[in-house]
Structure formats: structure tokens, C-alpha cells
Amino acid sequence: MLQDTPIVPSILGATPLVAIAEAMPNREPLGEVRLKPGREKTLKLGHPWIFSQGIESFTGKNGHLVEVFSSKGESLGIGYVNTHSEIRLRMLGFMEKKAEGLVYRLIAHSLKKRRALKIESNAFRLINGENDGLSGLIVDAYGDVLVVQFGTLGMDLLQKEVVEALTILFQPSAIYEKSTSISRRQEALFPKSGWLTAHQPKEPIEIYEKDVRFLVDVVEGQKTGFFLDQREMRFWIRDKVVGKTVLNLCSYSGGFSLHALKAGAKKVVSVDISEEACRQMEINTGLNGLKGHKIVESDVFEYLKNSEELFDLVILDPPAFIKSKKDLPKGSKAYRELNRLALKKVEPNGLFMTSSCSYHMSPSLFETILLEATLLEKKQTQLIQRHILASDHMKNIAYREGEYLKTMVLLCSTQP
Numbered sequence: 001m002l003q004d005t006p007i008v009p010s011i012l013g014a015t016p017l018v019a020i021a022e023a024m025p026n027r028e029p030l031g032e033v034r035l036k037p038g039r040e041k042t043l044k045l046g047h048p049w050i051f052s053q054g055i056e057s058f059t060g061k062n063g064h065l066v067e068v069f070s071s072k073g074e075s076l077g078i079g080y081v082n083t084h085s086e087i088r089l090r091m092l093g094f095m096e097k098k099a100e101g102l103v104y105r106l107i108a109h110s111l112k113k114r115r116a117l118k119i120e121s122n123a124f125r126l127i128n129g130e131n132d133g134l135s136g137l138i139v140d141a142y143g144d145v146l147v148v149q150f151g152t153l154g155m156d157l158l159q160k161e162v163v164e165a166l167t168i169l170f171q172p173s174a175i176y177e178k179s180t181s182i183s184r185r186q187e188a189l190f191p192k193s194g195w196l197t198a199h200q201p202k203e204p205i206e207i208y209e210k211d212v213r214f215l216v217d218v219v220e221g222q223k224t225g226f227f228l229d230q231r232e233m234r235f236w237i238r239d240k241v242v243g244k245t246v247l248n249l250c251s252y253s254g255g256f257s258l259h260a261l262k263a264g265a266k267k268v269v270s271v272d273i274s275e276e277a278c279r280q281m282e283i284n285t286g287l288n289g290l291k292g293h294k295i296v297e298s299d300v301f302e303y304l305k306n307s308e309e310l311f312d313l314v315i316l317d318p319p320a321f322i323k324s325k326k327d328l329p330k331g332s333k334a335y336r337e338l339n340r341l342a343l344k345k346v347e348p349n350g351l352f353m354t355s356s357c358s359y360h361m362s363p364s365l366f367e368t369i370l371l372e373a374t375l376l377e378k379k380q381t382q383l384i385q386r387h388i389l390a391s392d393h394m395k396n397i398a399y400r401e402g403e404y405l406k407t408m409v410l411l412c413s414t415q416p
């Protein structure tokens, strides 16, 4: 039955942009924020946050839109304030001067940017918060179903406008809210989730990436249902695995594994601790009619300690071990040990792809940890690829806080 599920094309397709921005109703008068001297510099570079110490004065309602001024009275754009948050002010857009239709214009701009990418999938990040000038808002598209995450008080208050704009621009069949990130606590907000549309799909949503199909459960799945940020590395491995063996550690619903098998890998072993992820892998493997996939439900440390088998490509994409700065020493130790154990499983002259999605681990620390792991294992390695985020995540260079994912690929060579 699954094989007959129709694949919904990408919503990036033909939907015309509708020029309704000017027709949006006028808002109540904006509040005002004045910054302390010099605090406008980072805003002008494109970083959208001002902390509490940077604010000279604020008039208006908490969470509602405000016009932002430098200490000299220069208008810097539109933002919103949360007096309960250390991040006191967040800008919308980049030096946008007009509040009317702003949310709609920014969402339409996000769509135009994604269209320019020619993504080989109907699942992608449509809006990536601060990186798209929409601080506090994430929107992922799975076929014609959208998953939205409101992360701040200001965005919660803009929910109606956001949903209206998404509906006009994309005509989605359904919109699911998954505002469950722990960052809402810093905004003094409770988590919330549920369907925002009358239509509430009961079945998982079918997506494609190139010629591979996946079923995605946006309600029960991890993140918004799929790890969209690794799409381009899933594509990257494809021409490296033809006729090879692959070990996919922390494999979730089988993203890397199925691309490898579809591209012609001889054998793939996938390891994940989650029973649900393993069930999804079984379903997705069947959906694509693929053979040669061994799925192991296990803790990755346990698997690595108890298995002897070597592979031509080992992929390691664990969850974030470092959730806050205080976890750095313990988390770094876990990354070192896990990478050391995984390196042991790489065939001579094989490849090792390793990722960290811990924001608090800098790229240079991750590199150091990897170097330590290779030295401990007496492996000779060369860095042959680096990756941050799939291009639809639209990294805002000025916004360092958006850099959480780091991926490196090492060639593990034999001694000359």
C-alpha cells in the first residue's frame, strides 16, 4: 500500500507570489527602543540581537513590534522586545523600516531565496529564524505540509500573521505547530504543539530526496521529523559508496543508509538506540525496495565496543552531547571516546564522516578532539571535506549563534 502513496511535489513549485503586503491592515502605533551608544554596530552588520545591557529605553507593550533607534536617534529598523529574556531585543529583517506587511514580505523573500537553490527534494527548511531575518521562527516543508516552530514571545504574538502569510504563499494542505524547543524557557514560555489547520493528516508524510523516498512523522519524529540539515552530505556520500560497505552510527530514520544503498553500496549497517527510529528505517527500506540493510537497535557505544567488523565508510552523527557550556568537559570527553571507537571500524584507506551538532563545541575544538582521537588510535588521517549546514538553512554570516552543525570527512590512510 505504501508503494502507491502519491509523492507530493515541492511547494517551491508554481505558487505565484501575491502582492498583498501593502494591503495588510495598519497596526497600532509602534513602541520605541533606544539603544545605548555604540550598540547599533552589530545590528548594522546583520546580527539581530541586543542584550538587556544594550537598551537605554523601551516604550510599548512587551512582545509587540517596536521601532529601534540608535542613541543618536537614527532609525535602525523594526524588532520586538521581551523583558523576561536576556536577549531583550530581536530585529525583524535587516534594517527594515516599515512594519506593515513586514512578516509577509520576509516570508515571501525566504521563498524566493529557496527557489533560487533548486533543491532536489520536497522537504526543506523554508524559514530559518535569524538567518532569514525572522528571529524566533522556523518553518520546515514536507511536501505540502508545513511544520512551524515559534521560539519567542514576539513570534508567538505574530502567529496569526505568520500562518496567514504561509497559507497565502504556499496553500499548504496542513500546518503543524511544534513549538517545543527548550529555548522557549529563556523567553518564559511554555512549550506548545498541535495542528493549526482543520486538515490533520493521520498518516506519515512521504518525501523524496533525489530518488530516495522517506516517510516522515512530523508529530512523533525527532526535530520537525527529519534531519534536513544533513541533506547535502547524504548526497555527497553517494558517489563514494558504490560497491562499498557502510556503517551508519546514530542513523535515525536511515537517511544516509538509504542514499548509500540506492547509490550502489554493497552493504549498510545502521545503528540507533531508538526503537521508533529503527522501525522507521525498516519501513523506509521497504518503501524503496532496497536490500542489504542491517538495522541494529543499540546504544552506539555498546555496539562499537562489541563489534569487530570494519567498513569502507563509517558515518557518525550523534545527538548533541553538550547542551550548555557547563557540559563542555564531559561532552568533549564523550565525543573523543565515541570518535575514537568509531575510527577503529574504518577499513585501511576508508572514509570517516563525523559530525557534532553541539553549538557549544566550536569547530576548532571539534577538530582538536578529532585529532586527539586519531592520535589515540594511531591512525593517519587527512581532512578531505568540511560541511556546515544544507544550503536551505541560509546561514547569516553575522549570526555566529546559528553555527551548530560541523561535519568533517577524514581519509584514514595506511602508513606509507
Ligand SMILES: C[S@@+](CC[C@H](N)C(=O)[O-])C[C@H]1O[C@@H](n2cnc3c(N)ncnc32)[C@H](O)[C@@H]1O
Residues within 6 Å of the ligand: 222, 226, 227, 230, 249, 250, 251, 252, 253, 254, 255, 256, 271, 272, 273, 274, 277, 298, 299, 300, 301, 317, 318, 319, 357
Ligand atoms: C542527529 S540524529 C542522526 C540523523 C541522521 N544522520 C539523519 O541524517 O537522519 C541522532 C540520532 O542518534 C540517536 N541516538 C541518540 N543517542 C544514541 C545512542 N546512545 N546510541 C545510538 N543512537 C543514539 C537518536 O535516536 C537519533 O536518531
